[in-house]
Amino acid sequence: MNQPLQTLEQRIADLENAQAIRACMNLYMRLCDELGVSSPLDELAGLFTAKAVWEGKGSKYKDAFGGYRGRVAIREMFASYTVEPAHFALNVHFLTSELIEVQGGRASGSWVMLQTSTFASGASHLNSARLSVTFEQEQGRWLIAHFQTENLFSRPVSLWNHSAQLPVPHKPGK
Numbered sequence: 001m002n003q004p005l006q007t008l009e010q011r012i013a014d015l016e017n018a019q020a021i022r023a024c025m026n027l028y029m030r031l032c033d034e035l036g037v038s039s040p041l042d043e044l045a046g047l048f049t050a051k052a053v054w055e056g057k058g059s060k061y062k063d064a065f066g067g068y069r070g071r072v073a074i075r076e077m078f079a080s081y082t083v084e085p086a087h088f089a090l091n092v093h094f095l096t097s098e099l100i101e102v103q104g105g106r107a108s109g110s111w112v113m114l115q116t117s118t119f120a121s122g123a124s125h126l127n128s129a130r131l132s133v134t135f136e137q138e139q140g141r142w143l144i145a146h147f148q149t150e151n152l153f154s155r156p157v158s159l160w161n162h163s164a165q166l167p168v169p170h171k172p173g174k
Contacts, residue, residue, distance in 0.1 A: 018100040020142045021107055021135050028144065029093040035078065036086035045075035049136055049143045057150040061129065065149070090118040090160070095131075107135040107142065112152070116160065124160060128152040 024047055031044045048054070054074045056065030068074045081087040097112040111131045118124040134146040 014102045017102045017107065017142065021100050021102070021109055022098070024135065024142050024144065025095065025109065025111070025133070029095060033091050033093055035081050035088055035091060037082055037084055039078070039082050041075050041079055041082065044078055045071050047144055048074050048147075049138055049145045052143070052145050052147070054144075054147045055149075057132075057148045060151040060154065061149055085120040087120060088117055089120055089122070090116070090124075092116045105137040106145075109133045109135065113149070118160065124157045125154065126157050127154045 028044070028047050031039065031047075048071045050071050051069070052071055052074060053067060053069050054077065055067035056062045068077045092115070094114040094116075095111045096114070098109065099111075100109045101107060109131075110133070113127075113129045113131050115127045115129070116124075117127070129149045129151050132148040132150070133144055135142045136145040137143075
């Protein structure tokens, strides 16, 4: 096979792999958004390699979350959020500033995450974190091998959906 064709095939494979990694992160965030009593914890844990690491990084998240090694320990950590009443009454993750780099059977990704949460207690919080994630292929699937989350900012909020009018410029003719 000629070199330009091999190069093109590799570039297509890298794009397909990046899309599969993106889909893995999307499913991870969706399952975290819905983390509750009936969460499919086996599906969530199944997004990690058998020897995966999940850890908080930096002074705030290292202390708050700690670290977990292995799919079983990661599943147990998520299970602690699903006891009755579930930890979250509302939880939504937003990812941006994505960068995915694929090299063979390994890949790395980074995102900035914004998380809006209301807890079972009724308190609400707004968090932002930098996610650094490595992925490995296992049985033809891209899985999370090392997940790091580092706090950028955190703050309590009092109300998510206020009834006050939106502050928009005055419309001409009104």
